[in-house]
Amino acid sequence: MKKKIAFVVQRYGLEVNGGSELSCRLIAEKLKEKYDIDILTTKALDYVTWGNHYEAGIEDINGVTVRRFETEFPRNQKQFSKCTEEIFRKANRTIYDELEWMKAQGPASFTLIDYLKNHNDQYDKVIFFTYLYFTTYFGLQQLPEKSILVPTAHDEPYIYFSLFKPFFHLPRNIVFLTEEEKNFVHRTFHNQYIPNEVAGLGIDVPESYFSEEEFREKFNVHDPFIIYVGRIDESKGCKELFEYFLNYKKQSDNNIKLVLIGKNVMDIPKHSDIIHLGFVSDEEKFGAIAASELLVMPSKYESFSMAVLEGMYLNKPVLVNGDCEVLVGHCNRGNAGLYYTDFDEFHYCLDLIVNNTNIAHALGTNGHQYVINNYSWNKIEELFIKAIESI
Structure with a gap:
């Protein structure tokens, strides 16, 4: 019997061409013959507002089961920009301020997080893509003992928020895309003890393309x-x-x-x-x-x-x-x-x-x-x- 693996990612679909989202889809499709795979994601297509675009709760995309959950709080970009400016200006910001920012960052899907919590026993492992988003930050905390994190991390202001200091010590394994990413995360969080791989991604080129x-x-x-x-x-x-x-x-x-x-x-x-x-x-x-x-x-x-x-x-x-x-x-x-x-x-x-x-x-x-x-x-x-x- 195949092991059941969940991939958690903020957006998913053939129309979604963001780097981490595309990476998630390509890897899931490559592993579908060896594992029984579920994609847990939101109904969002637009990363600016996270508005609910897809209607189906469950669908099949290229032989992979995709379970979509509502975004309860679509993002208002002006309000989010103001929130981000304020949090960087606030010298004495607290963890509660950062958690409010994470909720505003989104995509805020509490039903997805509840699904992970309530269906913990269904999955042998859960792979989370991208450290920065609500679905990964709160989702990984529901079942850290089964978690693999693909952080797609780089040196940007958000990664220095205090809420990420314990977070990067939770996964049971981390898959980095490059040696530079690995070195940066280890240097920033001192979590070298966590088993890790540097895998990267394969490059898919069509058999034929325009001359x-x-x-x-x-x-x-x-x-x-x-x-x-x-x-x-x-x-x-x-x-x-x-x-x-x-x-x-x-x-x-x-x-x-x-x-x-x-x-x-x-x-x-x-x-x-x-x-x-x-x-x-x-x-x-x-x-x-x-x-x-x-x-x-x-x-x-x-x-x-x-x-x-x-x-x-x-x-x-x-x-x-x-x-x-x-x-x-x-x-x-x-x-x-x-x-x-x-x-x-x-x-x-x-x-x-x-x-x-x-x-x-x-x-x-x-x-x-x-x-x-x-x-x-x-x-x-x-x-x-x-x-x-x-x-």
Whole structure:
């Protein structure tokens, strides 16, 4: 009889393309042949409000049972922003202030937490994705003795809240995505004694995707371009990326464009050299990456970055924010990209790659081999199975 495993994650669905949520879905689908898997999640699709979008309480997605629970308190973004500002301004904030912030952070689903508490005996192990959210913070405390935490942690202000100090000592096993994440969590919480694995994620590339010609024809992009893939958000470094790119264009006489793929939650400058394609299919996305000069990732706060590894897999050099240890680690271990910490470095690195075919080719070739060597699904599955079986 298969062991029954629950995955707890804030959102889940084919339309959900957030990093940790997608990671959860891919891993659950890879493990479904070995384990009987339930996904415990909310009815939210939108991470800004956590409003109840999905109607079905139970559904099957790619052979995995998904149990959805109401978000009792959808988030008001203005009120949440005010709450966040106040808690950072409050020098003498208490644990109660932080707990109120966690409730506002959401997605606040007390029915999901009650389900975990009342169905504890049904599950052999429970895997929680992302330390930051209500569902993980309160859910893991219901059955820590069965818990595996995939924290997707990075150096950001929230992780220093006092409520997380005991939390990171509760899981029976922790699965990190990178060595940098592991080192950061151990350095911050001194929980090295908890068994752990560094598993990462496998990279899924469609068997066929758009050729460069097909991509350029469909989207009318005929000049050379660099590409950003992900949520277009100030917290992802996109505001700085726009500023740097437009300053670069003022100082350069080339015709390179910046192509953006992903949902925007901030205003995008109206400029002929910035092209926003919105949400596209995987076949279109990989065709776009393959047609680009390089993939840029401006975020300071990444715990893994599938987009960077997808770019590497497709033999593209990457240009990343040098303030992100995880991204710098990928570049250095793979000898596959460059990184910047200010505009001058951004300008120099971008010029170096787009104007030197040999350097771009070498970085791209190195990156492809780095992904092949480290992020095959067979290896990732083995490490998750080891974590499940070792508790």
